[in-house]
Amino acid sequence: MKYSYTWLKELSGTKLSPEKLADLLTMHSFEFEEMKKEGNETQMVFDILANRGHDALSHIGMAREICAVEGRKFANGDSISIREIESPSRRLKIEIKDSPRSSSGGAGKKLCWRYIGAVIENIKVAPSPKWMQERLLVSGVKPINNIVDITNYVMLETGQPLHAFDASKTTGNIIVRRAKKGEKLKLLDEKEYELGESDLVIADSQKALALAGVMGGIESSVTRKTKKIILESANFNSTNIRKTRTAHNVITESSYRFERDIDPNLAEIGAARAIELLQKYGGNDVKLAAYTDVYPKKLKSWQIKLSADYVNSLLGEKVPVSRIKNILENLGLGVKISKNILNCEIPTRRLDLKTQEDLIEEIGRIYGYENISAKAPCVELQTPMRNEKRILEDKLRDILIGSGFSEVMNYSFYSQSDIEKCGLGIEGHFEVANPMNPNQQYMRRSMIPNLLKNIELNLKHFDKINIFEIGRKYRDEKKSSPTELSILTGVLADTKNENPFFNLKGVIEAISERLGCTSSYEIHKPKYTAWHAGRVAEIFIKGEKVGKIGEINPLVCKRYGIQSRVALFGISIAKLLDVSAKEKTYSPIGKFPSVKRDISMFVGEKTKYADIESKIYHAGGKLVLGVELFDIFEKEGEKSMALRIEIGSREKTLTSAEIDGVMKKIISKLEKDLRVKVRK
Amino acid sequence: MxxxxxxxxxxxxxxxxxxxxxxxxxxxxxxxxxxxxxxxxxxxxxxxxxxxxxxxxxxxxxxxxxxxxxxxxxxxxxxxxxxxxxxxxKIDITLPGKKQELGHLSPITLVNREAEQIFSSMGFGIADGPEMETDFYNFDSLNIPKDHPARDVMDTFRVKTKNNDLLLRTHVSAIQVRYMEKHKPPFRVIMPGRVFRNEATDSSHGHTFYQLDGMMVGKDVSAANYYALIDEFLKKFFERDIKTRMRPSFFPFTEPSFEIDFECLLCSGKGCSVCKQSGWVEIIPGGMINQNVLVAAGYPRNKYQGCAWDIGISRLAMMKYKIDHIHLFHEGDLRFIKQF
CATH class of the missing domain: 1.10.10 (Arc Repressor Mutant, subunit A)
Incomplete structure (x- = not known):
């Protein structure tokens, strides 16, 4: 809120300069935002905390705050408070019809807690006094005429929003009621609003006059010709005001205060102060002709029992009981001490003070958090529980950057067009109800689309892209809670590499080895067209299916503007966590020498390497220590493979006859079972 | 001869x-x-x-x-x-080295790791929670009832479901009550993760960003303890003896609530454009956990005391590496990532 420094100074009696005051309030109450000089006035802007809208969105509230922070009581309170209103004999007819809607039960709460209406005659509309105009201007309110300015001035002073109707434009009575569905009302901003049943209006017998607590209607507004007004000082339900102003997208000084809840007892203070000013500045013969206060259920102050021990325990600072009492009294609370308990009476303007903790906050901030010294917590020595998933994720990150892969983090969203381009199908997708743009319409069910966008972007600058992402994908399985899966993905695109699949497969092999496992692969017929029909495998670690690796369908790549081949894998973190070895065991290094023998062979088109390897192990038994493919090429339609086989024994040094024997067995097995032609 | x-x-x-x-x-x-x-x-x-x-x-x-x-x-x-x-x-040792390809981690990961390490060394565990949340954990359990103005501040992405009861968590504080329901105090835990807000984006505000919340609950956890923890974290994170201060604030899930500022590193508190001439930079909001939150988790009222706070990891990463646009974190541009 924008405050006038001179106004605050006058009310609080502070001797501090604007700069000093700004620092003081920032540390004890509200953050100071900015300062501006305007003629003789200084504007100070403070960010009033959401729970203090009740009392601090006013100059009196802020002045009381300044006094409390400076360690004094607010002395000026009485001069503003209300002289008894000389009750006129005539009464204004006011009806409050705010019962809950019959249709959908409007929470059953009263929408108008209190309504004061005062009829004031012999008004002479003119400009307001210069000092008042200056104070309005510095507080960010435009002066209009004496009547409107007085209502605004009193709001800025006390925090109570007021409104003045031209009585001659009404049927002379006030009805507070819900708007009828589709009822139209033109407000002061000259826009016509179509209202609904949840909106509350101030009306007369014939028509709506104002949107309650938000803005007055233009038809009943005060003009130069106005002679008689109905002054409104009321209290409206905060939740409902919020609903109305959100629905119609209007924020006013009035709605801003009402939606933060204000004290219904403030209404009569506001009314009395406005009547006092109207009698002074509203014309020479101003007369209060009628006054009615409808306030069926009066809000009374309440008590909180505060334990001084709790104050010290929660703040971690010993604040003497006398100091606690002093602080609370300066804030206007009534305090009675019995032993270590403070019985506090809360003034109704402090609607935010409901619990002991609320009071402890008041004590803490006025005492000054800068006076609370840091104390390291005194705790039991406890090792924190390990988050195994996070530890694994971090390990994977380290393995991947060691393999040359860089980490990307993509948004959790993609568009309908991504779903189509990758042929994912809409089923299983969660749709965002209120996306900011079409790119955020769906929650990702697959990591592929966003990764392809990364590849497309980076191919403009690099020939080879190797990236990984650890993130979540979301799947709607029509269960009570949504499925969120943490996934490790790796992607490789290399304009110079026609078979990125194998490079990526090598990475998975490295990962599983590092996790103390071995991986195996099975041909997979992909369900989604995003994958290449003939280059996809399911990844198994310790016999558990953990994910997939494959090439992306070149047609899909093209749709993303990618020319090179792209290989990609996805592994479930949860499954990886299940299979990864917790411990590693050493196996002794062989004492006897081993030999390496090469064999090369022509193999049939459909012969798979995995079969060759397994036949070799099968034929050679324990004596085969390792098999390694070191060459593969095609010549005149025939595929040739060259393998290096390591042969040895844990028990003894093998003779060359024994080694030859093993090789013979292997060769004959391969020739017989797989019909390969071993080159001799 | x-x-x-x-x-x-x-x-x-x-x-x-x-x-x-x-x-x-x-x-x-x-x-x-x-x-x-x-x-x-x-x-x-x-x-x-x-x-x-x-x-x-x-x-x-x-x-x-x-x-x-x-x-x-x-x-x-x-x-x-x-x-x-x-x-x-002799060889020409000024010839370039043979390229050794190493990958790079996201700056978010780097900053997360640093923060996690500091808190781990102080005995904090790490808890996770879902990114798709319910109103209960994201709002109600944190003392933010329906129609509370605070729900305005955090514009929420909602997900289409039959009951319209799913949202994308707007803060990792949503993990607080989930964790409390399964654990008994005393405990110390941090909660890192990705959060979403449906609000206007600019160079420093994205619809997706990262937070690391922490909480400590016990019999007598105090504001003085809270200040000590955060002060220590900031000194370790910025690797220097920075000045900090604690001042009042308001959050529905804490009472009392605090804002912790540190003295602007750029101008040493004299006032500059980075700190908006105040000499201080607002960095960590937090406070003493509101009893209503502890009650929502099933603890008896006033049996425990605790503190909780929220660290903006994206913002810290931007400060640490002088990154001028928050969108860079999610673009996957290797020209950016390879700098870390």
């Missing part, structure tokens, strides 16, 4: 041999004395022109000298072979 000359040749040859430093130089010396036109060879060749008497006295001397020189060369050769020609060994 001649024997004297032979002695001279021998002396010279031996001294030259000793001076040689390479095979090549040794070979040159060999040619000079023993080559076809070598000095000693000439004498040997001239023997046949001498009288028999002279031949008998000079001949053996010349041959012996030849053997001695050959032996000296052979010895020298052995010596040289144990040495290295450092001149030849």
């Amino acid at each position: 001649l024997p004297k000359k032979i002695e001279e040749i021998k002396a010279k040859a031996i001294s030259e041999i000793k001076k040689t430093a390479s095979d090549r130089a040794l070979f040159d010396v060999k040619v000079k004395y023993l080559g076809r036109k070598g000095k000693l060879t000439k004498i040997l060749k001239g023997l046949k022109n001498l009288s028999e008497k002279e031949r008998k006295s000079v001949g053996p001397l010349a041959n012996q000298t030849r053997q001695e020189i050959e032996k000296a060369i052979a010895n020298r050769k052995k010596e040289i072979s144990g040495k290295i020609d450092w001149g030849k060994e």
Whole structure:
């Protein structure tokens, strides 16, 4: 809120300069935002905390705050408070019809807690006094005429929003009621609003006059010709005001205060102060002709029992009981001490003070958090529980950057067009109800689309892209809670590499080895067209299916503007966590020498390497220590493979006859079972 | 005369041999004395022109000298072979190294790790929670009832479901009550993760960003403890003895609530554009956990006290690396990522 420094100074009696005051309030109450000089006035802007809208969105509230922070009581309170209103004999007819809607039960709460209406005659509309105009201007309110300015001035002073109707434009009575569905009302901003049943209006017998607590209607507004007004000082339900102003997208000084809840007892203070000013500045013969206060259920102050021990325990600072009492009294609370308990009476303007903790906050901030010294917590020595998933994720990150892969983090969203381009199908997708743009319409069910966008972007600058992402994908399985899966993905695109699949497969092999496992692969017929029909495998670690690796369908790549081949894998973190070895065991290094023998062979088109390897192990038994493919090429339609086989024994040094024997067995097995032609 | 000359040749040859430093130089010396036109060879060749008497006295001397020189060369050769020609060994060490490809981590991961490490060293565990949340954990359990103005501040992405009961969590504080329901105080835990807000984006506000919340609950956790924890974290994170201050604030899930500022590192508190002339930078909001939150988790009211706070990881990463646009974190541009 924008405050006038001179106004605050006058009310609080502070001797501090604007700069000093700004620092003081920032540390004890509200953050100071900015300062501006305007003629003789200084504007100070403070960010009033959401729970203090009740009392601090006013100059009196802020002045009381300044006094409390400076360690004094607010002395000026009485001069503003209300002289008894000389009750006129005539009464204004006011009806409050705010019962809950019959249709959908409007929470059953009263929408108008209190309504004061005062009829004031012999008004002479003119400009307001210069000092008042200056104070309005510095507080960010435009002066209009004496009547409107007085209502605004009193709001800025006390925090109570007021409104003045031209009585001659009404049927002379006030009805507070819900708007009828589709009822139209033109407000002061000259826009016509179509209202609904949840909106509350101030009306007369014939028509709506104002949107309650938000803005007055233009038809009943005060003009130069106005002679008689109905002054409104009321209290409206905060939740409902919020609903109305959100629905119609209007924020006013009035709605801003009402939606933060204000004290219904403030209404009569506001009314009395406005009547006092109207009698002074509203014309020479101003007369209060009628006054009615409808306030069926009066809000009374309440008590909180505060334990001084709790104050010290929660703040971690010993604040003497006398100091606690002093602080609370300066804030206007009534305090009675019995032993270590403070019985506090809360003034109704402090609607935010409901619990002991609320009071402890008041004590803490006025005492000054800068006076609370840091104390390291005194705790039991406890090792924190390990988050195994996070530890694994971090390990994977380290393995991947060691393999040359860089980490990307993509948004959790993609568009309908991504779903189509990758042929994912809409089923299983969660749709965002209120996306900011079409790119955020769906929650990702697959990591592929966003990764392809990364590849497309980076191919403009690099020939080879190797990236990984650890993130979540979301799947709607029509269960009570949504499925969120943490996934490790790796992607490789290399304009110079026609078979990125194998490079990526090598990475998975490295990962599983590092996790103390071995991986195996099975041909997979992909369900989604995003994958290449003939280059996809399911990844198994310790016999558990953990994910997939494959090439992306070149047609899909093209749709993303990618020319090179792209290989990609996805592994479930949860499954990886299940299979990864917790411990590693050493196996002794062989004492006897081993030999390496090469064999090369022509193999049939459909012969798979995995079969060759397994036949070799099968034929050679324990004596085969390792098999390694070191060459593969095609010549005149025939595929040739060259393998290096390591042969040895844990028990003894093998003779060359024994080694030859093993090789013979292997060769004959391969020739017989797989019909390969071993080159001799 | 001649024997004297032979002695001279021998002396010279031996001294030259000793001076040689390479095979090549040794070979040159060999040619000079023993080559076809070598000095000693000439004498040997001239023997046949001498009288028999002279031949008998000079001949053996010349041959012996030849053997001695050959032996000296052979010895020298052995010596040289144990040495290295450092001149030849020279390389241009300014040529570039062979490219070794290493990957790079996202700056978010780097900052997260640092923060996690600091809190882990203070005995904090790490908890996770779902990114798709319910109103209960994201709002109600944190003392933010329906129609509360605070729900306005955090514009929420909602997900289409039958009951319209799913949202994308707007803060990782949503993990608080989930964790409390499963654990009994005392505990210390941090909650890192991705959060979503449906609000206007600019260079420092994205619809997706990262937070790391923390909480500590026990019998007597105090505001003084809270200040000590955060002060220690900031000093460790920025690796210097920065000044901090605690001032009042308001959040529905804490009471009392605080804002912790640190003295602007750029102007040392004098006031500059980064700190909006205040000399201080607002960094960590938090406070003492509202009893209503502890009650929502099923704890008896006023049995425990705790503190909780929220660290903006995206913002810290931007500050630490002077990153000027929050969108860079999610674009996957390797020209950006490879700088970390």
